[in-house]
Amino acid sequence: MLQIDIEPREGWEERLLELGFDFYEVSSKHPYWCENQYFQLSREQVDHIDNVTEKLHELAIQAVAHVFDNDLLHLFGLPEKHYDLLRRSWTNDKSYLYGRFDFSWDGIGDPKMLEYNAQTPTSLFELSVAAWDWMRQLVAEGKLPHHADQFNLLDERIITQFAYLREAKDLESMILHFACDETSSEDRRTVYYLAQCAEEVGFETVIVDINEIQLSVDHKFLDHNSKQIFNLFSLYPYEFMLLDCYGDFIEESGCKFIEPIWKVLLSSKALLPIMWKLNPGHPNLLACYFSNEKEAGLIEHRVTKPIYSREGANIQIKFKEEMVEGTVGNYGNEGFITQEYAPLAQFKNGWVVIGSWVIGKTGCGISFRESDKLITNDVARFVPHIII
Template sequence: MSVKHSSEDLPFGAVQGIASGNVPAYCCDYDTVDETRLTNREAFRHYENGIYTGYKWQCVEFARRWLLINTGCVFDDVAMAYDIFNLESLKRVQDGKRLPLMSYKNGSPIEPEVGGMLIWQEGGEFAVTGHVAIIVGVEKNRLYIAEQNASFSAWPAGMDYSRSLPIHKDEQGNVWVEEEEHGTPVLGWMLQKNDTSYSQPTAPFTPSKLKILSQTASSQPSQSDWLDVNDNAENAYVHMMDGHRMKCSGDQSQFYIMSTSAQRAVRRATAELHSQFLFAVDHVLKRPETWSAFNIPEAVWPKIQQSWNNRRNEVMTGRFDFCLTEMGLKCYEYNADSASCYMEAGRIQGKWAEAFNVKLGVDSGGELFEGLVKAWKRIRDEVTEHDQSPLHIHILYDNDLEEAYHAKFMAQAMEKAGIITHMQLGFKGIKRNSDGGLSDKNGVAIRRVWKTWAWETALDQLRSELANESKQNTSSLRLVDVLLHDNIMVHEPLWTLLPSNKAILPILWELFPDSPYLLESTMQLTDSLKQQGYVSKPIAGRCGSNISIVDAQANEIAGTSGQFADQNQIYQAFFPLPLIGNQYVQICSFCVHGSMHGLCTRIDPKPVVTSSSDVAPLRIVSDDEHGEFLVSSINN
């Protein structure tokens, strides 16, 4: 949830107001947390008379605490606030009895009541999570609510509510609640009733909705050149692919579909895992005894700590690699630093659908480019708020065809956000200035950099220097000289090294062993992993290199070679990718500022996805359409 700040904001934990029943609402501005008092995740869990109510001080926590204090009931744990709308009962704490909970969509003839819960769907300022508030007053044309985490300011003086919302009845007698402030539609309201009249039935979730299906376009493109070679990014992509195509091999008309329920599951997992990875980063930085597992030079840790302290909220983008099957959704890893496939997801698969006249469903990456633009605008606004001069960013990329189109695609997002970009191929033309700074061949000072290189590449140069393995030519500019320069700010921040390093995975497993999205991961091979089968991965490996898959009978069923064989390994429970036709299919979710903004697939005839694996088009279809195609595939 993204809440707007104002000059009247209170600090984290300050009382914003007192709701009916003498229930205080607390400020949830995490930017002002006193980390000397709340030192770990457990400290954020709140208990009321020994009953867990939620995380301080989120909207769900307030709703559960209000109900507990005023009715003696609580609702079950939910991943997102909007999930409350699918609950069917409350639990009475005294005896554990279940009481029916009815949900009424906005526009229902059943009016909201005091003590009910008002639920928002995801979107606007309530993006990803949705929102919940308690109804504390109802009048003919107004609804009064109490809540947490909708603002950070105090409630109106002397009032037992945070704000009011207009309500009205239409000609058919249906009641509508209007949201004026946060730009997010109200989903509906929840009431504890026995009468099921007009209540919204809960649709049961079936595992088959998570199944990815293969489809084939019914027509071929009317013209073979369906990408725009006058566009710098698309021209570079065509050059890389040696033609206008999305896959290097195989049937170009073949694509995949996933249901809206599956998309929703990945969206929820992306947001929850992003928060968990960030919590794990904070956990590591506070515990130097964990640092050795990451094999990062000691001299770099203070810079990582500084990067985290100053820029923990500035993470731009990352890519989660998921396995999605009827058995569930599991995360393999988080590429939070220099991830690839943005252009394939955000543009190429949409253009493919236009060329092949595929109208089924919607483009799974259709929102990615605008999500990137919005994120860069946020960076631009934060910088220009203090400095009115235009924001310049140098885009540093290697002499690699894939990096070229990736860099040019990102440059287009920056330029649309009002940022002036400078394409910098390698270190050609970069000069050292007399003041110790760097400038490009045109004399423009290099102050900010976005790079396609991984931070680990720069660290390898530093490791070599520290180990005296090779004589350094101090007159020759190196990647490490640019990325770790004191006067250059790099996007993504240096701290993204940690969530991208697979040594974070065992720490995540220790912190969140009950997460439905994590796979058991350890630094040492355990009997538990041997019994279920496991995957060994180098902690800073890339592109699927040096991965080994071993089954429960100790047989290696797949393995890849590469340049990371000498790295430390982690071991992760084996959860195989689905084999669809003759391809293993991995789902990639693109995370921008903490929420999902697009999806794509990576496919390979072997069980390990590598840099040579194709990206195939992915479309999102309704649950009903998905069910029809599923039945058809079974019958055939």
């Protein structure tokens, strides 16, 4: 796996804005989109991580089944009053849209699973639209080999999956609402992109700010125009939603969720020690325990993570008892897990986490985030890739 310098495209900022990529920099000091470098992989490397991704997805689903079969919901720090809601969600609806694994991998050894965000993963638009357009332009200009490719099947697979979900969920209405916090440019672009894909298979889509969703007197969810929400894709984390007062009316609302509510478990880092317990020594998993278990203290080089967190917040890396790196934030009330430390691949500008995408049950693409620090945070750079 190589990181290669390349001359930026002329007028690349304007091109990104044409595509709707208005968040290509976090600030003037922190570019988000990387225009002057890319990663190069072989087809064999891509096939390898794709195979690992699909197998780990199967193991993650098996771990969720194990949680329900053995009454382990108390390990996830969720309100007990919603346990029955979660159980019914799992029993009644096992259809879903997408997720993204995060891996430590240098292209040579076994990819190591860091975590799985299977409910609110972003950087989807960046890969599916912006990176694909970047490669096509540079191939056309002769700045990349004419036979260059990308592992980027997201667009067609998402459209296919929406077609499947339309039938699998037995929807009464073809109106599909997409909700996010519209103050986040990245979240807004993600839901707009997904809505465009859903329209390809006949959905009528409505975008709504999560903060403008209302509750009617008969406990139905309403959008900003006071229209009932029958079907909803929400980029709002379910662990937050289940703590919200509206969470008490999820079932009564009659709303069908494109990502079923049980997916909160698939995105929780509480699933990592369960996966390790079920698959000890698996070459693509890291030793992992709940932080209050005695085994957690026996891991010399370890990473402590909140059960729920975003953008690298509240994480600590320790070698024996020496603090190597740590971050602050507002997460951790539900508890922590301790995971074996896996070194990220290091290049001249930082450390890289590889995101591996799953649509339905199928691996469909990889993306690269590069950070100046060992803990990948909200100013990590998105770097495009090609396959040679």
